[in-house]
Amino acid sequence: xxxxxxxxxxxxxxxxxxxxxxxxxxxxxxxxxxxxxxxxxxxxxxxxxxxxxxxxxxxxxxxxxxxxxxxxxxxxxxxxxxxxxxxxxxxxxxxxxxxxxxxxxxxxxxxxxxxxxxxxxxxxxxxxxxxxxxxxxxxxxxxxxxxxxxxxxxxxxxxxxxxxxxxxxxxxxxxxxxxxxxxxxxxxxxxxxxxxxxxxxxxxxxxxxxxxxxxxxxxxxxxxxxxxxxxxxxxxxxxxxxxxxxxxxxxxxxxxxxxxxxxxxxxxxxxxxxxxxxxxxxxxxxxxxxxxxxxxxxxxxxxxxxxxxxxxxxxxxxxxxxxxxxxxxxxxxx
Numbered sequence: 001x002x003x004x005x006x007x008x009x010x011x012x013x014x015x016x017x018x019x020x021x022x023x024x025x026x027x028x029x030x031x032x033x034x035x036x037x038x039x040x041x042x043x044x045x046x047x048x049x050x051x052x053x054x055x056x057x058x059x060x061x062x063x064x065x066x067x068x069x070x071x072x073x074x075x076x077x078x079x080x081x082x083x084x085x086x087x088x089x090x091x092x093x094x095x096x097x098x099x100x101x102x103x104x105x106x107x108x109x110x111x112x113x114x115x116x117x118x119x120x121x122x123x124x125x126x127x128x129x130x131x132x133x134x135x136x137x138x139x140x141x142x143x144x145x146x147x148x149x150x151x152x153x154x155x156x157x158x159x160x161x162x163x164x165x166x167x168x169x170x171x172x173x174x175x176x177x178x179x180x181x182x183x184x185x186x187x188x189x190x191x192x193x194x195x196x197x198x199x200x201x202x203x204x205x206x207x208x209x210x211x212x213x214x215x216x217x218x219x220x221x222x223x224x225x226x227x228x229x230x231x232x233x234x235x236x237x238x239x240x241x242x243x244x245x246x247x248x249x250x251x252x253x254x255x256x257x258x259x260x261x262x263x264x265x266x267x268x269x270x271x272x273x274x275x276x277x278x279x280x281x282x283x284x285x286x287x288x289x290x291x292x293x294x295x296x297x298x299x300x301x302x303x304x305x306x307x308x309x310x311x312x313x314x315x316x317x318x319x320x321x322x323x324x325x326x327x328x329x330x331x332x333x334x
Contacts, residue, residue, distance in 0.1 A: 028077065031228040033067070040066040040196065045220070054226040057199045059092060060219040066198030069230055072100070074192045074242060076232015079158035079169075082115075084124055085221040086151035089117025091203035091214035094223045096157055098193040103237075107134035109189035111166060113157050115150065116143075116206050117221075124150050125274070128168050128176050133186035138288065140187075142176055143275035144268075154226060161189070161232075167257065174257050174265045175272075183289035192235040199223045270296055279309045 031037070032052045039046050042065025045058040057065045080096055094115040101108040110131040115124055129141045148155065158169040166178040166189070180188040199221060203213035214221075233242045257265065277283065278291035279301050287293060301309040 028079070028229050028231050031230050033228065036071075036228065036230050037067045037069055037195075040068040040198065042066060050226065053228070054224065055197070055228075057094075057197065057223045057225065058220040059199045059201060059214075060221075061216045064198060064200035066196060066200075068197075069195040071230075071234040072192040072194050072237055072240075073098075073230065073232035074235050075161050075163060077158065077160050077229065078195050078232065079156060079227070079229035080197065080225050081154040081156050081227040082150070083152075083154045083224040084115055084150045085117070085223060088120045088215055088218045089124065089151075089221060090119045090207040090212035091201060092117035092221050093198075093200055093202040093206050095196065095198045095200075096159075096225075097197075098159065098161070098189075098195050100191055100193045102194075104134070104191060109133065109191050109193055111159055111161060111189055111193070113159065113168065115223075116202075118207055119212050126170070126175075130166060130178055130189055131187070132184070132189045135187040138187065139277050139283065140178075140288075141275065141277050142273060144175060145272045145274060146170070147268075147272065154224070156227065158229070163190070165256070170268075173268060174261050175268050177257055177265070179290075181290050187290075192240060195230060197223075197225055266294075266296075269294075270300055273297065273301070274304065275308075276301065281310065282308055 030053070033048050033055055034052055037055075042057070042063050045060065045063055045065035046067060047056045047058075048054070049056060055067060057067070059065065078098065082094070082096065084094055085092060094117075095112065097110060097112040097114070099108060099110045101110065108131065110129070112127070112129040114127040114129070116127060118124060123145055125143055125145060127141055127143045129139070131140075156169070156171050158172070160167040160169070164180045167174050168176040178188075201214045204210045207213075235242055276297065278287050278293065279298055298309070
């Protein structure tokens, strides 16, 4: 990791990106692939396009593929425009996430966007999740539908990570906000992490609990990534100290959720959220302490799935998440 990566947050090609409030424009750095990333796995299933500013990740019978940022980051704004594979995609998972599992195998942190494929005629789903300090026994998943077909065009998916909050965005609309609270303790991600993007075969769990598997008749499955943003402070991997001033460029990073954004987020969640761990009475008799129960969300989810989110007949819960690392290494209508 050369010293040139110290200036990633300050000296890159700039592009105008709409602020999440939708009423102002901010400038955020766009990263050419070779300046910020390196192939992770997949041999020739990773292809660089558009003068080095777009990456195609493929999954076929041999392997999936992925890339990883050169640097570790402690907080920042991380984003990519992604176009997902079309047609039959059951069992396929595309992931855009942050992790330090390679450095902290027993107490790692993670912030996830996962895109879950589906059978023909059924829509892609998004799953978000966070882990802190190896708290993999406590699932904090949420799952959503979308108001568009993510295989028809590029859409922007972003993560804002600060010392007090994590916000997930889709096309600059915040869809989930996780606030750091005393009740979460060390479960809030707090150690430097690397950014990853991958596509892989998750037939065992991704679609209806493994009922529908990847069908390689439709391969290769290609996920396209562009407009790559690494707007954070790089951290020395040995000393684990920041290489640059955290204040540099901070004025262009969203600082929180505005009242207008909160209205949009609430509308999105009421219309499109299909699962939240906070309301899952099969997994938790009492919601985890950081959960803030929204009565409207609770009522909608209860009607959507009265067994999981209500007092219906209890049964053995589905497995909602997984351990990804070992498998990989082998405007809107609201």
